[in-house]
Amino acid sequence: MAEIILHHYPLSLFAEKIRRILAYKKVAWRSVEQPMMAPKPDLTPLTGGYRRIPVLQIGADVYCDTACIARRLEELRPEPACFPPRQAGLAAMIEDWADHRLTQQIVPPMVVELFPVLPPGLLEDRAAMTPALSKEAIFGAAPHALSQARRSLDRLESQLRDRPFLLGDAFSIADAACFHPIWFMKQSARLFAEVEARPALAAWFARVEGFGPGDVRPMTPAEALAIARASEPADVAGRESARGEELRPGDAVTIKADDYGPEESRGAIVRLSADEITIRRSDPALGEIAVHFPRAGYRINKQ
Structure with a gap:
């Protein structure tokens, strides 16, 4: 191949x-x-x-x-497998929620946090893709988005209290989709403290991060x-x-x-x-x- x-x-x-x-x-x-x-x-x-x-x-x-x-x-x-046959529909619904709602909650406060070190012109480039990604829109959305992200982190913490991964004993597409916006939070120690304050979520994050960079x-x-x-x-x-x-x-x-x-x-x-x-x-x-x-x-x- x-x-x-x-x-x-x-x-x-x-x-x-x-x-x-x-x-x-x-x-x-x-x-x-x-x-x-x-x-x-x-x-x-x-x-x-x-x-x-x-x-x-x-x-x-x-x-x-x-x-x-x-x-x-x-x-x-x-x-x-990343798509468990008996939970494929649930995994896909969590994937869609994380790729859209969870990501939209985490990106605005993270962009505000990282703004001083972002490449020049980045937000202008993103604004050309959609007005929702302009500097004004992102800065305006950040406080509410962070408050909503905290609720989502709480839900993930609750789901992970009695299992190593979101759907049970094995990693799935649900974990991959929820991991990437939370991984983005790690670029800010201040915001990643929200993850570290939730022990089950923090342990899950370390577990997935522990896969390493791969081959x-x-x-x-x-x-x-x-x-x-x-x-x-x-x-x-x-x-x-x-x-x-x-x-x-x-x-x-x-x-x-x-x-x-x-x-x-x-x-x-x-x-x-x-x-x-x-x-x-x-x-x-x-x-x-x-x-x-x-x-x-x-x-x-x-x-």
Whole structure:
């Protein structure tokens, strides 16, 4: 199998979600560091426009959004499982809550805390993705967001009092999703004290952090692009569209996130399921690329 390549940057919350899964599964992977801000000239040729981090690359197959990435990793390395069969629905609901609500509670106070050391222009870059990420909006939201985050930390503390992981004895996607915003809090000793004040939560955090960095080796962006150029999409068969689906394989579509980030990816549908859509696009420098997205959280417009 082609190497697993993760395009990310060290301070990315959502990349940490995937890094925890890779470490837990003991999957060897290559690390390609991408810029925190646009432009991202070594990423968008792979995605066709999508610029959010992380992105997973396997040859000429490119996976966008951690929901899609996590499930592809589960297919490639089923054991140890991150999606417990008897609790798959519950795990997915916790994942969605953590990726959205919990993250939205933690990010504003953390950005205020880190503002003096953030790269110049970062908040202007994020404001171009959505007004909710402008400096004014974040600073205005921070006090209420922190008060809500405390309630969420209390709920996690309660859930973890009699078990090592959120769903029981084993790590799952629920833990990966709840870990990454709390990991972001560790960048501020003052705010991370909220975690340390909750003993079960603090012990769980140390347990997940203890997986370590995993089996990772660096790769340059140029090397990753060369691999895509030399490869053909491989993960494009099966999983046809469901009955009653308006979209069909072969349809030309645009895809973009429905919450933030106006950038679109364009291509022709090659695979469609209830949970995922795969488009095939041709890049002038790389050739044929298959780009995979989850259905949830993305607007798909037929051209």
